[in-house]
Amino acid sequence: MSEHGAARTPGAKRAAPGEYVFELAKVNHILGGPDYSTANGACVEGDRMIVGLMRMPAGTGAEPHSHPNEQWIYILEGTFRATIGDRPVEAGPGSLVYIPAGTIHSGGATEAGDVLFFTVKDASHSLHGIKA
16 A cells, blocks of 8 residues: 555545644544444544544444454543453553454443543554454
8 A cells, every 4th residue: 555545444534645633523433343343433544553533332342353453442431341362351441451463352331331442553454353
């Protein structure tokens, strides 16, 4: 892919030369994993990084999946319960979750409320993963 080309993630906003500020409320909202996740929100891609501000409704989440790029998830609101590899994790506001590349994982919002999270992935692959 050439620098400043099309977005890797269908529907994502691709940063253009000289474009430095993005109002996430106005960026196209996409599904975080159309065939395996209820996460939805804004996604912006640069040359080497992909960022998203996503929400998972209470009691919903992502089925087991993986992706060839590593992922960071910073929890802003709610409680995120996940399984990364074979390890259960729980993360609340202010927690940062790391998912190594190629690791099968699943997770979601508790019944108590939505989870709002900021996520970052390297741009070696799209935001979307592959359902396990």
